[in-house]
Amino acid sequence: MSEEISFRTKVVHASLGIDEATGALNTPLHLSSTFHQPDFDNYHAFDYARSGNPTRQAVEEAIAKLENGTHGFAFATGMAAISAALLTLSQGDHFIISGDVYGGTFRLTEQVLPRYGITHTFVDMGDLDAVAAAFQENTKLVYVETPSNPLMRVTDIAAVARLAKEHDCLTFVDNTFLTPVLQRPLDLGADLVVHSATKFLGGHSDILAGLVVTNNEELAKQIY
Known part of the structure; x- marks a missing residue:
């Protein structure tokens, strides 16, 4: 029983998160194909949607946890x-x-x-x-x-x-x-x-x- 409760808790935590920009509890949909970079030598975590997207990353982190x-x-x-x-x-x-x-x-x-x-x-x-x-x-x-x-x-x-x-x-x-x-x-x-x-x-x-x-x-x- 405790293992089942633990997994259900994991599902809740994997599904929800607080968006740092807005405080939203549901993961925002990021539709941008490209992302601004602060400068040439210091790239942001996301640059082009094919290689990474914040919404997709949330899904990927969730399934990895589960x-x-x-x-x-x-x-x-x-x-x-x-x-x-x-x-x-x-x-x-x-x-x-x-x-x-x-x-x-x-x-x-x-x-x-x-x-x-x-x-x-x-x-x-x-x-x-x-x-x-x-x-x-x-x-x-x-x-x-x-x-x-x-x-x-x-x-x-x-x-x-x-x-x-x-x-x-x-x-x-x-x-x-x-x-x-x-x-x-x-x-x-x-x-x-x-x-x-x-x-x-x-x-x-x-x-x-x-x-x-x-x-x-x-x-x-x-x-x-």
Whole structure:
């Protein structure tokens, strides 16, 4: 019970903040594409909206807190977030992926990444022997979607993450369906979490958004 209360408190604190300029309790929408700089040698924290925006930063800090990560990143769509995560791979790399992933992720894996020399193996993540057998010399990560969309198959994240670490590989988890309210993959050994925030995190069918969270400094640099 105390853990649930603690998480609910974290949600409140992640969602609200006092705007220093106005005292507003709701995060202002900053629509500027560029930001004034005090001088040539001392740049403000924000310069161009693509690289940073105060409103987006508030979202990124919130999801990082909720997922117990150190770095959060917001994207225009869930597929943008997933694409950014998988494009941390390079030519010649191989990855293992849940056999029943979301259609957009499937198409990215099957139709786009092979053009960049990135190969993959689809496996039933519920069969740990199959996961273990799928590792190759060039395998760099295991991509888990749990529960999967739309079949709702559940993966033991901690067990898969242990297998990945034994093979010196990273573990990425799509946490769209459970959200950090019910599942926090980083606590279970994952290295990176992705969300289509369009779905349950948004909750009202009125936004498109994607999120990435990690506590791995090198991954954070690549995603940024």
